[in-house]
Each structure stands twice: as C-alpha cells, then as structure tokens.
Amino acid sequence: MTLIHRRGLLAATAAAALSLCASVHAQGGLGSGAPVRLIVGYSAGGPVDQGARLLSIALSKELGSTVVVDNKTGANATLAGNETSRANPDGLTLWFAASPTITISPNVMRKMQFDPVKDLTPIAPVLSYYNVLVANNNEPFKTTKALVDYAKANPGKLSYASAGVGGSNHLGTLLFAKRSGIELNHVPYRGNAPAMTDVMGGQINMMMDIISTAGTYIHSKKVTPIAVTSPQRNPALPDVPTFAESGIDGLKGFDVGGWYAVYGPKGMSPELQMRLNKAINAALAQPELKAKYKELGYDEWTGSPQTLSERAAKERQMWSTVTQGIVVD
Template structure:
C-alpha cells in the first residue's frame, strides 16, 4: 500500500507540475501550411497562458500519417502532443490499409480546437444562382458537370462525392496537383465546381472570377456570413468541416488530460485567437471535453469511411 501511495503521489505531482518543461507539439504537415499556421496561433496563446514554451515540430509526409506515427512513440507525460486534423484520424485510416498506428488504441484524445469549412464554388458561366438550381441543372444534364479537386482522397474530393451522393447527381472528377491551376480552370469554365477553403476561394468571388453558392458547415460561417449552408439550401444535415485537434499518446493519466484540455479550451476562447484563426479560414471550436472530442471524431470517421468505401477509393 505504501508503494501504491507513493506512486499515486508522484503521478499527482507530475500532473500538477505540467508543463514543467517546454512542450513539443508535433504537427504532421509542412511549415507555413494551414495546419501549421493554425497550430502556431493556438500554441502561442497556450504558451502565454501557462508561461511555458510550446515548440511546433513539423513532421510532414504521407498525408500527415508520418507525423502522427511519430507522436505515438512519445511518453504519456504531456511533454509531446500531436496537433492534427481529420485527415490523419478520420480519413487516412480508410484510405491506407497499412498505417503504423491505430486511432482508437494509440492516441489519447485531448481537445477539439478549431474547424474550417469549405465553400462551394462554380464557374461564372454556369446558369445557377444557388444549390437547388445547381442540383436541378445537374439532373437535367446528367454527366455534363465535372468538379476539380486537389487529389484523390482529399477533403475536397470527398466533399464533392458526398454532395453528389446526397443530391443524386452525377459529377465527373478532375484531380489536380494543387489549388492554383484548378481555380484558373474553374474561372475559365474548363471545370464547373470546386469545394475550396474560404480564404482561398472568396477573393475570387469578390473579384467576380467565380460564384459562391454555399458553405459546407452545418451553421453559417462567420467568415462568409451572407452565404447559406448546403444544409439549408436543399440537403438537410449536410455538414463537412476540417477539424483540428490535440492528441497525446495512449496511456495518459485522466487528470493530466483534463489539465491540458482546460489549457487549450481557455486558449480558443480568447478573442485574439478567434481573430487570428479567421484570417486562416478557421473558427474556434466550442470548448468541450475529451470524450466529446472522441465522439465527434468517431462520427466523422464513420461518415468518411462510407464515402470512401462506396466510391472504392484507396491510396495503397
């Protein structure tokens, strides 16, 4: 009993002391990309609140799965955390059969910190003004419309597939290696539709090069408040965002998880953080518990698993 008491006291002390040293925040995507920039905004706020450094460590590659696998190897003491997105935990597990990690078994969910909706863009020459007209046009012209994406299995690709399935229309996929050329071709009418990030797409709408029909979030986005959601435009329940969250390795003490969760929840409620995230096309998540985060990820994963399976997509 004495040994157990000493062990428990040590664990409590370790939790109370966190963060007693700089925290490594593994970001499994390249420096200067959206996830990296969002992670730095939030990490800086947490660092200021806790008077401790949070050091972003970019480990990009294979759609984020290399960095995610790296974070799994860390000790469960809160010294190394993973800042990731739906890509590594809700999408890639269904695209890659040989991942070196298991989402449920190898990670401790800590905090859901931000979301980024997409905007449905169409070429200006398409004779539609809203989602209902787009669906009607696509049904009247089966197989005529195509859509651009940034590659197989990306959120841009999956958004379009789910939209087509829910609306009962047939769309042809035109994959690109990046967004720039797809925007150019969309403006020229070479492709007809594109789901893009709000900060990337909306300047082209403002300039008149493209038309925006709706956003993909369930609620209207503060980043484009005049745009309706797809859900309110004829496809009830349609909702798709890229979420951003914090994980630790498996085996973390619940008390430590709660403390880290509280730190990130405090950070995302800061108005300066919300303002900085808006410039990056993201919005703070509603402060919640690790269990709520885990439940959200499970639902998101199940949704994308169906889309990926129904369309026979693989990156193996």
C-alpha cells in the same frame, strides 16, 4: 582533491543531473523548460498550419513554455500522427490534427502505421470548420439548384478538384453529388492551392475548400461561391447560402464539416492529459485568438477529451458509408 576524486565527483554529479532530467521527464516534461513541439501534418501556410500557429502563440502563454510548430508532411498527414504515436508521453510532443486523418483515413487507406484510437491520447478539441463549394466565374450556374439542373442535363461533363483522394473536400463533394443525384468527375491534386488555381483558370469547374482559405478568393471575386456545407450560414460569408437552402430534397439537413484537435502519444497520464486540456481551453478563451479564429470563419469548439473521442467515433462511422470502394495506398 586528487584527480581520481575529481573524476568521481564529476561522475556522481553527471549521474545526478541525468537522474534529475529523467525525473522531470517522467513528471511530464512541461516543467523542464523544454519547448513543446506541436506537429502539423501539412505544409506551412495552409489552413491547418495557420490554425496551429495561432494556437501555439496563445498556448505558450498558458503553459509557460514555448510551443513550436513542426511541419511533418506526407501520407495524408498520417506521418505526423505516426510520429506522435511513437513519442514519449511527457507532454512535449503534441499533434494538431485535422479530422480527415482521424475519421476518414482509417476508412480509405490500405495501411496506416498507427491506430488513431489505440495509439493516441485525445487531449482537446480546438475548432470546427466548414467548406464552401466554389466554381469558376464563367460557369453557367451560380446556385446549387442551377448546378444540379445543369449536371443532370449534362451527365459526366462537370469535374471537381480536391486536395487528394480521401480528403474532406473530395468526400464532401462526393456526398453532395450522391444526395442530389448527379454525376461529377473527381480530379485529385496534391494540395488545395494547385486545385484552386485550376478552378480559377477554368481547367476544372469547381471544388470545395475550407472557408478560411476560400474566403480570400471569394472576396477578391476570383471564384463564384455556390453554397456552404454548414447547417447555418457562416458569419465569414453571410451572403452565401447553405446547401439545405437549395430546396433539393436530398440536401435537407446537409451538414458536413471538419475540425481540428490536439492529440498526444499513447500512454499519457490522465493528470497530464487534463492539464493540457485545461491549458488549451484557456488559450482558446483568450480574446485575441477568439477574434482571429472568428474572422477566418472558424467555429469555436471546446470541451473534454471525451467530447473529442465521441465526435471522432461518430464521424468515422458516417464516413465509412461514403468511402466504400475508395482505397488510398
């Protein structure tokens, strides 16, 4: 074989390989053996990252492909959403989203680089979660009613921390204050960990945090639990009452939670969307994952892409009434 013929054969082989790769890519990518990237908009070690890493292990078994968590932080997790929206819709790039970025950020951010409705493909709900309001151990109040009475007797004196303006723990506490008729001062932090540190240290009176992470501080008696934001008591904190149990009229039916869900880029085929939905639901049915999520205080939430879309739309509308006047650059 001449050199020219060899070069021609190599060129033809390379072209065929590229064509095959393109074909696999076009068919969804999941059969190519390439890892699936599960983007998380928060730093490693936090509750969202924790939930994603547990899912990634179970989902790898269902897909037959390695699922790798990729932390892309910044801009209230909208950088992760924007990167997902621009990815190839082949199933190899997914986003493990927390509900505030989907339901709250569109109401408060001055400018978002993507539209959660138009630029993403909803794939599957994963978990529901609730917060718990905790206070510094030296505060004179230990119950919701005592807190409300103290705040009314000392208007503007109490402060609460959050992981940032427009987050669920900011707006959840704001909603509690509005419904109970009290005034609280908001002090935003860059994340839950430094906020909780100052609550424990007495620089801040209280804060809401996800039960899965706050439970550690409650069980070690580093903070005092006041109430959970769920309509019923949480199995992970059975001795902590709900806000509705306080007997305060404005808190009847108080039910403020969040959720995690998986989204893909826009343009994903319905077949691939449902293939991933089925795999995620199967992963969530694995006994080991179910037990771990329950231990952390999460509620299982499974269903269709439509189930996810409907809840997201309903909560965007709800938060729009709470966030009026709040703007995040």
